[in-house]
Amino acid sequence: MPRLAGKTAIVTGASSGMGRATAELFAAEGAQVALTDVDAGKGAAAAAEIGAAARFWPVDVRDEGSIERAYGEIVAYFGKLDVLVNCAGVIGVDKPTHEVTEAEWDQLFAVDVKGVFFSTKHAVPHLIANGGGSIVNYSSIYGLVGNDEFTPYHVAKGAVTMQTKQDAAMYGKYDIRVNSVHPSTVLTPLVEGIAAAYEGGLPAYERMMTANQSLRRLGRPVDVAYAVLYLASDEASWVTGVNLPVDGGYTAR
Template sequence: MQGKTAIITGGGSGFGRETAIKLAQRGANISVVDISNEQGEETVKLCKELGTDAIFVEADVSKVEDVKRYVSQTVEHFGKIDLFFNNAGISGSGVRTLDCSEEEFDAIVAVNLKGAFYGLKYVVNEMLKTGGGSIVNTASLGGIVGMPTLGPYSATKHGIVGLTKTIAGEYGRDNIRINAIAPGTNETPMVKAFPAEAIKAMGEAVPMGRLGQPHEVGNVVAFLLSDEASYIHGAVISIDGGSAAL
Protein backbone atom coordinates (compact mmCIF):
# COMPACT_ATOMS: atom_id res chain seq x y z
CA MET A 1 0.00 0.00 0.00
CA GLN A 2 3.05 2.25 -0.24
CA GLY A 3 2.01 5.67 -1.51
CA LYS A 4 -1.73 4.99 -1.34
CA THR A 5 -4.11 7.25 0.56
CA ALA A 6 -6.83 5.96 2.86
CA ILE A 7 -9.74 7.75 4.51
CA ILE A 8 -10.99 6.15 7.72
CA THR A 9 -14.16 7.50 9.33
CA GLY A 10 -14.57 6.78 13.01
CA GLY A 11 -10.78 6.57 12.99
CA GLY A 12 -10.31 7.82 16.53
CA SER A 13 -10.91 4.49 18.26
CA GLY A 14 -11.97 0.86 17.91
CA PHE A 15 -12.04 -0.66 14.43
CA GLY A 16 -11.08 2.65 12.83
CA ARG A 17 -7.90 3.14 14.85
CA GLU A 18 -6.83 -0.48 14.48
CA THR A 19 -7.33 -0.32 10.72
CA ALA A 20 -5.43 2.97 10.50
CA ILE A 21 -2.48 1.32 12.23
CA LYS A 22 -2.64 -1.74 9.95
CA LEU A 23 -2.70 0.41 6.82
CA ALA A 24 0.05 2.69 8.07
CA GLN A 25 2.22 -0.37 8.74
CA ARG A 26 1.76 -1.24 5.07
CA GLY A 27 2.86 2.23 3.93
CA ALA A 28 -0.48 3.97 3.30
CA ASN A 29 -1.04 7.62 4.10
CA ILE A 30 -4.01 8.08 6.42
CA SER A 31 -6.77 10.67 6.66
CA VAL A 32 -8.36 10.11 10.07
CA VAL A 33 -11.95 11.35 10.33
CA ASP A 34 -13.68 11.46 13.70
CA ILE A 35 -16.04 13.60 15.76
CA SER A 36 -13.53 13.51 18.65
CA ASN A 37 -10.55 15.78 18.14
CA GLU A 38 -8.54 14.19 20.96
CA GLN A 39 -9.01 10.61 19.81
CA GLY A 40 -8.49 11.45 16.16
CA GLU A 41 -5.23 13.25 16.82
CA GLU A 42 -3.99 10.31 18.89
CA THR A 43 -4.56 7.99 15.92
CA VAL A 44 -2.66 10.41 13.69
CA LYS A 45 0.24 10.35 16.16
CA LEU A 46 0.30 6.53 16.15
CA CYS A 47 0.32 6.46 12.33
CA LYS A 48 3.12 9.01 12.05
CA GLU A 49 5.21 7.00 14.50
CA LEU A 50 5.06 4.21 11.90
CA GLY A 51 6.68 6.49 9.33
CA THR A 52 3.68 7.40 7.23
CA ASP A 53 1.93 10.73 6.66
CA ALA A 54 -1.40 11.29 8.39
CA ILE A 55 -3.89 14.09 8.95
CA PHE A 56 -6.94 14.51 11.15
CA VAL A 57 -10.25 16.01 10.00
CA GLU A 58 -12.90 16.61 12.64
CA ALA A 59 -16.30 15.81 11.15
CA ASP A 60 -19.84 14.75 11.95
CA VAL A 61 -20.60 12.28 9.16
CA SER A 62 -24.33 12.95 9.44
CA LYS A 63 -23.70 16.45 8.03
CA VAL A 64 -23.13 16.47 4.29
CA GLU A 65 -20.96 19.60 4.43
CA ASP A 66 -18.64 17.88 6.91
CA VAL A 67 -18.39 14.90 4.57
CA LYS A 68 -17.56 17.13 1.61
CA ARG A 69 -14.91 18.80 3.78
CA TYR A 70 -13.14 15.60 4.86
CA VAL A 71 -13.05 14.49 1.24
CA SER A 72 -11.74 17.82 -0.06
CA GLN A 73 -9.13 18.20 2.70
CA THR A 74 -7.85 14.69 2.02
CA VAL A 75 -7.52 15.39 -1.70
CA GLU A 76 -5.89 18.76 -1.04
CA HIS A 77 -3.27 17.20 1.24
CA PHE A 78 -2.59 13.86 -0.49
CA GLY A 79 -3.79 14.48 -4.05
CA LYS A 80 -6.08 11.44 -4.30
CA ILE A 81 -8.12 8.79 -2.44
CA ASP A 82 -7.31 5.14 -3.04
CA LEU A 83 -8.85 3.41 -0.02
CA PHE A 84 -11.94 4.16 2.07
CA PHE A 85 -13.00 2.54 5.34
CA ASN A 86 -16.56 3.85 5.72
CA ASN A 87 -16.82 2.98 9.39
CA ALA A 88 -18.31 5.68 11.64
CA GLY A 89 -21.48 4.68 13.47
CA ILE A 90 -23.51 4.75 16.68
CA SER A 91 -25.61 2.05 18.35
CA GLY A 92 -28.52 3.51 20.34
CA SER A 93 -29.93 3.32 23.85
CA GLY A 94 -30.96 -0.35 23.84
CA VAL A 95 -34.75 -0.28 24.13
CA ARG A 96 -37.36 -2.35 22.37
CA THR A 97 -37.77 -1.10 18.84
CA LEU A 98 -41.23 0.38 19.21
CA ASP A 99 -40.16 2.18 22.39
CA CYS A 100 -37.44 4.04 20.52
CA SER A 101 -38.12 7.75 20.16
CA GLU A 102 -38.42 9.33 16.73
CA GLU A 103 -35.48 11.58 17.61
CA GLU A 104 -33.20 8.66 18.43
CA PHE A 105 -34.29 6.72 15.34
CA ASP A 106 -33.55 9.73 13.13
CA ALA A 107 -30.15 10.26 14.76
CA ILE A 108 -29.07 6.65 14.21
CA VAL A 109 -30.22 6.72 10.58
CA ALA A 110 -28.46 10.06 10.04
CA VAL A 111 -25.08 8.79 11.25
CA ASN A 112 -25.09 5.13 10.24
CA LEU A 113 -26.93 5.16 6.93
CA LYS A 114 -26.99 8.68 5.56
CA GLY A 115 -23.43 9.29 6.78
CA ALA A 116 -22.26 6.16 4.96
CA PHE A 117 -24.19 7.18 1.83
CA TYR A 118 -22.68 10.68 1.85
CA GLY A 119 -19.20 9.20 2.20
CA LEU A 120 -19.74 6.84 -0.73
CA LYS A 121 -21.20 9.58 -2.89
CA TYR A 122 -18.27 11.97 -2.53
CA VAL A 123 -15.40 9.49 -2.17
CA VAL A 124 -16.42 7.42 -5.21
CA ASN A 125 -16.58 10.59 -7.30
CA GLU A 126 -12.93 11.26 -6.42
CA MET A 127 -11.91 7.65 -7.06
CA LEU A 128 -13.44 7.81 -10.53
CA LYS A 129 -11.08 10.67 -11.37
CA THR A 130 -7.99 8.58 -10.61
CA GLY A 131 -8.94 5.19 -12.00
CA GLY A 132 -10.68 3.47 -9.11
CA GLY A 133 -10.18 2.37 -5.53
CA SER A 134 -11.21 -0.02 -2.79
CA ILE A 135 -13.92 0.49 -0.16
CA VAL A 136 -15.00 -1.34 2.97
CA ASN A 137 -18.26 -0.43 4.70
CA THR A 138 -18.88 -1.36 8.32
CA ALA A 139 -22.14 -3.26 8.62
CA SER A 140 -22.60 -5.57 11.62
CA LEU A 141 -23.84 -8.91 12.81
CA GLY A 142 -26.98 -6.79 13.17
CA GLY A 143 -26.92 -6.27 9.40
CA ILE A 144 -27.36 -10.01 8.88
CA VAL A 145 -29.70 -10.97 11.73
CA GLY A 146 -32.11 -9.07 13.96
CA MET A 147 -30.83 -7.55 17.21
CA PRO A 148 -33.48 -7.19 19.94
CA THR A 149 -33.29 -3.77 21.66
CA LEU A 150 -31.16 -2.41 18.80
CA GLY A 151 -33.81 -2.20 16.08
CA PRO A 152 -32.83 1.13 14.47
CA TYR A 153 -29.15 0.14 14.53
CA SER A 154 -29.92 -3.22 12.94
CA ALA A 155 -32.10 -1.56 10.30
CA THR A 156 -29.30 0.83 9.31
CA LYS A 157 -26.76 -1.98 9.15
CA HIS A 158 -29.07 -4.01 6.89
CA GLY A 159 -29.16 -0.83 4.81
CA ILE A 160 -25.36 -0.78 4.65
CA VAL A 161 -25.43 -4.32 3.25
CA GLY A 162 -27.92 -3.19 0.60
CA LEU A 163 -25.83 -0.17 -0.37
CA THR A 164 -22.69 -2.30 -0.59
CA LYS A 165 -24.21 -4.92 -2.87
CA THR A 166 -25.92 -2.36 -5.09
CA ILE A 167 -22.87 -0.16 -5.54
CA ALA A 168 -20.82 -3.28 -6.28
CA GLY A 169 -23.10 -3.89 -9.23
CA GLU A 170 -22.98 -0.30 -10.37
CA TYR A 171 -19.27 0.54 -10.16
CA GLY A 172 -17.33 -2.72 -10.52
CA ARG A 173 -16.50 -1.98 -14.17
CA ASP A 174 -15.08 1.38 -13.07
CA ASN A 175 -12.41 -0.44 -11.04
CA ILE A 176 -14.11 0.43 -7.75
CA ARG A 177 -14.19 -2.58 -5.50
CA ILE A 178 -16.52 -2.51 -2.47
CA ASN A 179 -17.22 -4.94 0.36
CA ALA A 180 -18.73 -4.86 3.82
CA ILE A 181 -17.71 -6.36 7.14
CA ALA A 182 -20.18 -7.69 9.69
CA PRO A 183 -18.43 -7.68 13.08
CA GLY A 184 -19.98 -9.28 16.12
CA THR A 185 -19.47 -7.98 19.65
CA ASN A 186 -15.92 -6.78 20.20
CA GLU A 187 -14.07 -5.36 23.18
CA THR A 188 -14.35 -1.78 21.99
CA PRO A 189 -14.40 1.17 24.43
CA MET A 190 -18.21 1.16 24.26
CA VAL A 191 -18.45 -2.50 25.31
CA LYS A 192 -15.76 -2.14 27.98
CA ALA A 193 -18.02 0.39 29.71
CA PHE A 194 -20.61 -2.34 30.41
CA PRO A 195 -20.66 -4.16 33.78
CA ALA A 196 -18.20 -7.05 34.00
CA GLU A 197 -21.00 -9.61 34.32
CA ALA A 198 -22.61 -8.34 31.11
CA ILE A 199 -19.32 -8.53 29.22
CA LYS A 200 -18.77 -12.10 30.46
CA ALA A 201 -22.28 -13.12 29.38
CA MET A 202 -21.78 -11.63 25.90
CA GLY A 203 -18.56 -13.56 25.44
CA GLU A 204 -20.12 -16.83 26.59
CA ALA A 205 -22.92 -16.42 24.03
CA VAL A 206 -20.42 -16.49 21.15
CA PRO A 207 -19.68 -19.96 19.67
CA MET A 208 -15.96 -19.35 20.13
CA GLY A 209 -16.60 -18.47 23.77
CA ARG A 210 -15.12 -14.98 23.72
CA LEU A 211 -15.58 -11.48 22.41
CA GLY A 212 -13.64 -10.25 19.42
CA GLN A 213 -10.74 -7.84 19.55
CA PRO A 214 -10.66 -4.69 17.38
CA HIS A 215 -7.32 -5.66 15.84
CA GLU A 216 -8.95 -8.85 14.50
CA VAL A 217 -11.38 -6.67 12.58
CA GLY A 218 -8.58 -4.35 11.45
CA ASN A 219 -6.72 -7.33 9.97
CA VAL A 220 -9.71 -8.25 7.80
CA VAL A 221 -10.36 -4.66 6.68
CA ALA A 222 -6.72 -4.18 5.71
CA PHE A 223 -6.86 -7.39 3.66
CA LEU A 224 -10.11 -6.43 1.91
CA LEU A 225 -8.71 -3.00 1.01
CA SER A 226 -5.50 -4.53 -0.36
CA ASP A 227 -4.77 -5.88 -3.82
CA GLU A 228 -4.58 -9.36 -2.25
CA ALA A 229 -8.41 -9.25 -2.20
CA SER A 230 -8.63 -8.15 -5.82
CA TYR A 231 -11.49 -10.53 -6.76
CA ILE A 232 -13.59 -10.05 -3.61
CA HIS A 233 -16.36 -7.65 -4.54
CA GLY A 234 -19.86 -7.10 -3.18
CA ALA A 235 -19.24 -9.50 -0.28
CA VAL A 236 -20.31 -9.25 3.35
CA ILE A 237 -17.65 -10.80 5.57
CA SER A 238 -18.69 -11.96 9.05
CA ILE A 239 -16.12 -11.40 11.81
CA ASP A 240 -18.13 -12.65 14.77
CA GLY A 241 -16.67 -15.82 16.25
CA GLY A 242 -19.43 -17.85 14.61
CA SER A 243 -22.43 -15.91 15.92
CA ALA A 244 -24.10 -15.59 12.51
CA ALA A 245 -23.84 -19.35 12.06
CA LEU A 246 -26.40 -20.05 14.78
Protein backbone atom coordinates (compact mmCIF):
# COMPACT_ATOMS: atom_id res chain seq x y z
CA MET A 1 0.00 0.00 0.00
CA PRO A 2 1.32 3.52 -0.73
CA ARG A 3 2.80 5.06 2.41
CA LEU A 4 0.49 8.11 2.44
CA ALA A 5 -2.68 6.47 1.08
CA GLY A 6 -5.78 8.48 1.98
CA LYS A 7 -3.86 11.46 3.35
CA THR A 8 -4.12 15.11 2.37
CA ALA A 9 -1.04 17.32 2.68
CA ILE A 10 -0.10 20.97 2.32
CA VAL A 11 3.48 21.76 1.25
CA THR A 12 4.70 25.37 1.40
CA GLY A 13 7.50 26.46 -0.93
CA ALA A 14 6.46 23.66 -3.28
CA SER A 15 7.29 25.39 -6.58
CA SER A 16 10.98 24.53 -6.38
CA GLY A 17 13.74 22.46 -4.80
CA MET A 18 12.96 20.27 -1.81
CA GLY A 19 9.35 21.47 -1.48
CA ARG A 20 8.63 20.35 -5.00
CA ALA A 21 10.46 17.03 -4.48
CA THR A 22 8.44 16.47 -1.30
CA ALA A 23 5.15 17.18 -3.09
CA GLU A 24 6.11 14.79 -5.93
CA LEU A 25 7.05 12.00 -3.52
CA PHE A 26 3.90 12.50 -1.44
CA ALA A 27 1.72 12.20 -4.55
CA ALA A 28 3.63 9.09 -5.69
CA GLU A 29 2.93 7.60 -2.23
CA GLY A 30 -0.83 8.12 -2.50
CA ALA A 31 -1.42 11.56 -0.93
CA GLN A 32 -3.52 14.39 -2.26
CA VAL A 33 -1.20 17.38 -2.21
CA ALA A 34 -1.85 21.12 -2.04
CA LEU A 35 1.24 22.86 -3.36
CA THR A 36 1.60 26.44 -2.13
CA ASP A 37 4.19 29.06 -3.02
CA VAL A 38 4.66 32.75 -3.72
CA ASP A 39 5.83 31.82 -7.26
CA ALA A 40 2.47 31.05 -8.86
CA GLY A 41 3.78 30.33 -12.37
CA LYS A 42 6.21 27.62 -11.29
CA GLY A 43 3.78 26.30 -8.69
CA ALA A 44 0.92 25.81 -11.13
CA ALA A 45 3.31 24.12 -13.59
CA ALA A 46 4.63 21.80 -10.87
CA ALA A 47 1.11 20.79 -9.82
CA ALA A 48 0.13 20.15 -13.46
CA GLU A 49 3.21 17.92 -13.94
CA ILE A 50 2.51 15.94 -10.76
CA GLY A 51 -1.03 15.27 -11.99
CA ALA A 52 -4.55 14.83 -10.65
CA ALA A 53 -3.50 14.31 -7.02
CA ALA A 54 -1.95 17.79 -6.90
CA ARG A 55 -3.33 21.32 -7.00
CA PHE A 56 -1.68 24.70 -6.53
CA TRP A 57 -2.70 27.61 -4.30
CA PRO A 58 -0.77 30.93 -4.33
CA VAL A 59 0.42 31.73 -0.80
CA ASP A 60 2.94 34.22 0.53
CA VAL A 61 3.91 32.86 3.95
CA ARG A 62 4.67 36.42 5.10
CA ASP A 63 0.96 37.23 4.67
CA GLU A 64 -1.20 35.67 7.37
CA GLY A 65 -4.41 36.45 5.44
CA SER A 66 -3.25 34.58 2.33
CA ILE A 67 -2.45 31.51 4.43
CA GLU A 68 -5.74 31.54 6.34
CA ARG A 69 -7.75 31.90 3.12
CA ALA A 70 -5.82 29.23 1.19
CA TYR A 71 -5.88 26.66 4.02
CA GLY A 72 -9.65 27.11 4.36
CA GLU A 73 -10.06 26.58 0.60
CA ILE A 74 -7.72 23.56 0.59
CA VAL A 75 -9.64 21.81 3.38
CA ALA A 76 -12.95 22.62 1.67
CA TYR A 77 -11.57 21.18 -1.60
CA PHE A 78 -9.93 17.99 -0.28
CA GLY A 79 -12.25 17.52 2.73
CA LYS A 80 -9.58 17.39 5.46
CA LEU A 81 -5.94 18.00 6.36
CA ASP A 82 -3.53 15.32 7.67
CA VAL A 83 -0.05 16.71 6.98
CA LEU A 84 1.59 20.14 6.85
CA VAL A 85 5.12 20.56 5.51
CA ASN A 86 6.65 23.99 6.17
CA CYS A 87 9.35 24.20 3.50
CA ALA A 88 9.21 27.79 2.15
CA GLY A 89 12.43 29.56 3.01
CA VAL A 90 15.06 32.06 1.89
CA ILE A 91 18.71 32.27 2.88
CA GLY A 92 19.18 36.03 3.30
CA VAL A 93 22.43 37.95 3.55
CA ASP A 94 25.83 36.37 4.19
CA LYS A 95 27.05 38.76 6.89
CA PRO A 96 28.19 38.55 10.53
CA THR A 97 25.94 40.00 13.23
CA HIS A 98 27.70 43.39 13.44
CA GLU A 99 27.08 44.08 9.72
CA VAL A 100 23.45 42.97 9.37
CA THR A 101 20.87 45.76 8.99
CA GLU A 102 17.52 45.70 10.75
CA ALA A 103 15.77 45.51 7.36
CA GLU A 104 17.86 42.48 6.27
CA TRP A 105 17.11 40.73 9.57
CA ASP A 106 13.37 41.47 9.36
CA GLN A 107 13.08 40.36 5.70
CA LEU A 108 14.59 36.96 6.47
CA PHE A 109 12.65 36.42 9.68
CA ALA A 110 9.37 37.37 7.93
CA VAL A 111 9.71 34.28 5.70
CA ASP A 112 11.73 31.73 7.67
CA VAL A 113 10.35 32.29 11.17
CA LYS A 114 7.05 34.18 10.95
CA GLY A 115 6.07 32.13 7.87
CA VAL A 116 6.34 28.88 9.85
CA PHE A 117 4.39 30.47 12.71
CA PHE A 118 1.53 31.70 10.45
CA SER A 119 1.37 28.44 8.52
CA THR A 120 1.30 26.28 11.65
CA LYS A 121 -1.20 28.61 13.33
CA HIS A 122 -3.72 28.21 10.51
CA ALA A 123 -3.15 24.49 9.92
CA VAL A 124 -3.51 23.38 13.55
CA PRO A 125 -7.29 24.00 13.84
CA HIS A 126 -7.80 21.81 10.73
CA LEU A 127 -5.51 19.10 12.16
CA ILE A 128 -7.40 19.17 15.47
CA ALA A 129 -10.69 18.86 13.56
CA ASN A 130 -9.12 15.89 11.72
CA GLY A 131 -8.36 14.13 15.01
CA GLY A 132 -4.58 14.53 14.58
CA GLY A 133 -1.87 14.78 11.99
CA SER A 134 1.78 15.49 11.29
CA ILE A 135 3.72 18.72 10.83
CA VAL A 136 7.23 18.59 9.36
CA ASN A 137 9.35 21.76 9.40
CA TYR A 138 12.34 22.36 7.16
CA SER A 139 15.06 23.72 9.44
CA SER A 140 18.74 23.18 8.54
CA ILE A 141 22.04 22.00 10.01
CA TYR A 142 22.37 25.78 10.46
CA GLY A 143 19.54 25.52 12.99
CA LEU A 144 21.64 23.07 15.04
CA VAL A 145 25.23 24.32 14.87
CA GLY A 146 27.02 27.55 14.05
CA ASN A 147 29.70 28.30 11.45
CA ASP A 148 31.22 31.32 9.75
CA GLU A 149 28.52 32.27 7.23
CA PHE A 150 24.86 33.40 6.89
CA THR A 151 24.33 34.53 10.50
CA PRO A 152 20.66 35.63 10.32
CA TYR A 153 19.76 32.34 8.58
CA HIS A 154 21.38 30.34 11.41
CA VAL A 155 19.36 32.22 14.01
CA ALA A 156 16.13 31.91 12.01
CA LYS A 157 16.55 28.16 11.51
CA GLY A 158 17.36 27.84 15.22
CA ALA A 159 13.94 29.38 15.89
CA VAL A 160 12.35 26.74 13.62
CA THR A 161 14.17 24.02 15.61
CA MET A 162 12.61 25.35 18.82
CA GLN A 163 9.17 25.98 17.26
CA THR A 164 9.24 22.27 16.38
CA LYS A 165 9.99 21.12 19.93
CA GLN A 166 7.52 23.53 21.50
CA ASP A 167 4.66 22.62 19.14
CA ALA A 168 5.43 18.92 19.66
CA ALA A 169 5.16 19.45 23.43
CA MET A 170 1.97 21.49 23.08
CA TYR A 171 -0.06 19.54 20.51
CA GLY A 172 0.61 15.92 21.44
CA LYS A 173 -2.68 15.93 23.35
CA TYR A 174 -4.44 16.34 19.97
CA ASP A 175 -2.37 13.52 18.42
CA ILE A 176 -0.55 16.09 16.29
CA ARG A 177 3.13 15.18 15.82
CA VAL A 178 5.69 17.88 15.01
CA ASN A 179 9.20 17.11 13.75
CA SER A 180 11.86 18.90 11.74
CA VAL A 181 14.45 17.94 9.14
CA HIS A 182 17.91 19.51 9.07
CA PRO A 183 19.60 19.19 5.68
CA SER A 184 23.20 20.13 5.03
CA THR A 185 23.85 21.52 1.56
CA VAL A 186 21.36 20.20 -1.01
CA LEU A 187 21.60 20.94 -4.69
CA THR A 188 18.49 23.07 -5.29
CA PRO A 189 18.01 26.40 -7.09
CA LEU A 190 18.74 28.12 -3.75
CA VAL A 191 22.23 26.57 -3.72
CA GLU A 192 22.89 26.37 -7.49
CA GLY A 193 23.17 30.18 -7.63
CA ILE A 194 25.72 30.24 -4.79
CA ALA A 195 27.71 27.34 -6.36
CA ALA A 196 27.79 28.98 -9.79
CA ALA A 197 29.28 32.15 -8.31
CA TYR A 198 31.96 30.19 -6.38
CA GLU A 199 35.49 30.18 -7.84
CA GLY A 200 35.82 26.88 -9.75
CA GLY A 201 32.04 26.48 -9.98
CA LEU A 202 29.99 23.54 -8.70
CA PRO A 203 32.80 20.91 -8.43
CA ALA A 204 34.97 23.22 -6.31
CA TYR A 205 31.95 24.29 -4.26
CA GLU A 206 30.96 20.66 -3.63
CA ARG A 207 34.52 19.79 -2.47
CA MET A 208 34.61 22.77 -0.13
CA MET A 209 31.11 22.26 1.32
CA THR A 210 31.57 18.54 1.96
CA ALA A 211 35.15 18.63 3.29
CA ASN A 212 33.78 18.31 6.86
CA GLN A 213 30.93 15.96 5.97
CA SER A 214 31.12 12.14 6.31
CA LEU A 215 29.50 11.48 2.93
CA ARG A 216 31.40 13.70 0.52
CA ARG A 217 28.62 14.68 -1.84
CA LEU A 218 25.96 17.36 -1.81
CA GLY A 219 22.43 16.20 -1.04
CA ARG A 220 19.70 15.77 -3.63
CA PRO A 221 16.17 17.02 -2.90
CA VAL A 222 14.82 13.47 -2.80
CA ASP A 223 17.34 12.50 -0.06
CA VAL A 224 15.49 14.87 2.25
CA ALA A 225 12.01 14.23 0.84
CA TYR A 226 12.29 10.57 1.92
CA ALA A 227 12.91 11.66 5.53
CA VAL A 228 9.91 13.99 5.36
CA LEU A 229 7.81 11.14 3.93
CA TYR A 230 8.67 8.93 6.91
CA LEU A 231 7.85 11.67 9.44
CA ALA A 232 4.58 12.48 7.65
CA SER A 233 3.46 8.85 7.49
CA ASP A 234 1.86 6.63 10.13
CA GLU A 235 5.17 4.71 10.27
CA ALA A 236 6.30 7.57 12.55
CA SER A 237 3.15 7.55 14.70
CA TRP A 238 5.20 7.52 17.97
CA VAL A 239 7.81 10.02 16.80
CA THR A 240 7.42 13.67 17.77
CA GLY A 241 9.68 16.55 18.79
CA VAL A 242 12.59 15.13 16.79
CA ASN A 243 15.09 17.41 15.01
CA LEU A 244 16.36 14.95 12.38
CA PRO A 245 19.63 15.77 10.58
CA VAL A 246 19.57 14.64 6.94
CA ASP A 247 23.04 15.88 6.32
CA GLY A 248 25.47 13.25 4.99
CA GLY A 249 26.97 13.12 8.46
CA TYR A 250 27.84 16.85 8.70
CA THR A 251 26.75 17.12 12.35
CA ALA A 252 28.35 13.75 13.25
CA ARG A 253 31.86 15.19 12.98
